[in-house]
Amino acid sequence: MKYHINISDKYKTFVWTPERTGSNHLTNIIKKLGFKSHFFEEDKLVKIDFLQLSSHCNFFENHWNYSFILSTRNPYSSYASQAGAGHMHFTLENQNLLRERMEREFQFPIVSGNCCTCFHIRTPDYFVRTESLYEDYLTIPFIKNHDINLSGELEKLCKEKINSSPAAIENYWKKFYDQDMADLVYYNNVNSFELFGYKKDSWKE
Secondary structure: OEEEEEEEOOOOEEEEOOOOOOHHHHHHHHHHOOOEEEEEEOOOOEEEOOEEEOOHHHHHHOOOOOEEEEEEOOHHHHHHHHOOHHHOOOOHHHHHHHHHHHHHHOOOOOOOOOOOOOOOOOOOOEEEEHHHHHHHHOOOHHHHOOHHHHOOHHHHHHHOOOOOOHHHOOOHHHHHOOHHHHHHHHOOOHHHHHHHOOOOOOOOO
């Protein structure tokens, strides 16, 4: 499994952008601020700041003096996308297919794209949710006070849609959920729901 972390020594900040969490948007913004990407692959070492690191979790343990920003997304939306909803039309057959894929994913202790695999080490200082990009960017002081925001560019970029798949359409993923599927996702991601303020019944809203 591959990961990448964006780092800025200027802002003493690192940014983790798991797949299917609005990661493209956040990555594009921080690159404009001079962040540099470092890639990690499990079981392979990478050298950063004279440290030999084997995973993103290992990186977290060695950068306590840096702020941590995370991109995130409603887990119901994220898992529907991960299971392929973005490439499907809604039918009962496709709904059952998504259910089967999710059930297989949750048989394993670490799920690809799961935002909480390292939260036993530390939780993010700031997070940027796909559903509230601009509001969440403004909670980060160096972004709020940067020319990219003061010029109005940031707000404009937040209104633009980067992805054009069906899953990017607002609330598209909700068509695929019933109570059983929602419970499957919720009870495997309680920490994400609580930490990022997502409601248990948000799949109904």
